[in-house]
Amino acid sequence: MSSINQSSVSEFLLLGLSRQPQQQQQLLFLLFLILYLATVLGNLLIILAISTYSHLHTPMYFFLSNLSFVDVCFTSTTVPKVLANYILGNQAISFSGCLTQLYFLCVFGDMDNFLLAVMAYDRFVAICHPLHYTTKMTHQLCALLVVGSWVVANLNCLLHILLMARLSFCGNIIPHFFCDVNPLLKLSCSDTHLNELTLQTEGAVIMITPFVCILISYLHITCAVLRVSSPRGQWKAFSTCGSHLAVVWLFYGTIIAVYFNPSSSHSAGRDMAAAMMYTVVTPMLNPFIYSLRNRDMKGALRKVLTMRFPSK
Template identity: 90%
Template sequence: MNSTNQSSVTEFLLLGLSSQPQQQQQLIFLLFLIMYLATVLGNLLIILAISTDPRLHTPMYFFLSNLSFVDVCFSSTTVPKVLAIHILRNQAISFSGCLTQMYFLCVFAGMDNFLLAVMAYDRFVAICHPLHYTTKMTHQLCALLVVGSWVVANLNCLLHTLLMARLSFCGNIIPHFFCDSTPLLKLSCSDTHLNELMIHTEGTMVMVSPFVCILISYICITYAVLRVSTPRGGWRAFSTCGSHLAVVCLFYGTIISLYFNPSSSHSTRRDMAAAMMYTVVTPMLNPFIYSLRNRDMKGALRKVLTMRFPSKQ
């Protein structure tokens, strides 16, 4: 392939998930449409239930409503383009559109990362320092934690996007269903040493630091639970973390399998499957995980649904 400079690469072509016949394309379209609608509806119901039920106006549910908002945005960054690829065969995405998609994907993935850490800290304070919970987890601190997460996530992603924008590209075919840094770097004819250095140092630090905070929080929580004299009391305290732990395992499991494995073990099909898990499946499952394991949330959702869809009796 002849080398071209960056100015001549005006668009990229996203190959999507399948190059199979039209019937399979329609099946992929239907699958993604159902998952996207479930994601948007489920997360918006979580936000509505929390905002309308005064019992849920607590730090834990404030962070959960922010996580639901981020999950809607996260899924909306990739799925509409996937739908266009597989039903309209519109594989083209402009150079600026590709970088914009990469930027927002990075921001929302970072926000998921930070919010999971903030929620772990909230559970740590609630279980390890229950008498001081209301004085420690103030409205000002909760707002500061969320705003700080947005600022750090945006600054981190702005750095990587600007570094990507300075590169020249030798090709424009991306064997993926969204613009990610890894396939874009493979298309570059420029020296990508600085990009890779920032991803492996600053980028890794931004992603790993919240994960370390989560681990430390749950080590302290486990120690506090084991000190409880009655097994039932300890289990009841730890069970409040069950939903959060399930989401943490799902999110970080796919992230680690995708970005922290040796490059020699990567395959395009496997990478796309892992990417689909954390960009599409995880945001869809989060509302179900939190609502099914939480009695207060189930009650609030039931109230919202009966208010919106009253019985005909």
């Protein structure tokens, strides 16, 4: 019986940084390192602050802590491999390692997507139904929304990985800094029609449905806020949504630019720049966006940073 995977390659070469002159490689390495450390430190501080202070134990901050955890995992799927490859001078990644990286990249990307939609729903309930907020956004519902998101994300990504594993590959050079769908499909010498169709249909539904839910939530929020007679009240309501909206537009803008344009419009440089935005820059900016515009979060972070631990 023939193997499902007829690939003739055992490893791929990630040429993301190696295609640049030596001086630019060093600058890119330093940039990746700084952004990664800022991402991990910023998001871990958010998680620590929310878990430490009881007045932040609300649905909004519960979802935010989950988003921070996912962002750390998301950027850790790609950046450490980039840094290791540069230090070791080896751009190789095994076939199984490539598919594993692609799987987790997909899972954490989907989770970012779902959590942004869940956070929009939370804001919708808080602003449009404030008197029923505590009865609607129960601990059980919050946990169910997060667990359900994990289940759907894993099932969706498993489908794409199984379809990718059935392909055979005639080349092994990936002009990217991680294993992504579009570069891998270009290397395949099999019929990729089913993969592309699944990506443009099922994959699009997974991405677009939460985005539509966000738009609907904010349409209702806008209508509710405009009915508030006090300008101060309107500004206060809108300000609670500003951070979330900034993250939404940053995340979806780069995702749409990479995955939902015609394949003829893709270029290695353009895809890599956009991918760096949503895998490295956006997870790094999220903690700053949420903390700078949130008085409670700024206060909690200030306490965490000045916390003194008892000496042994």
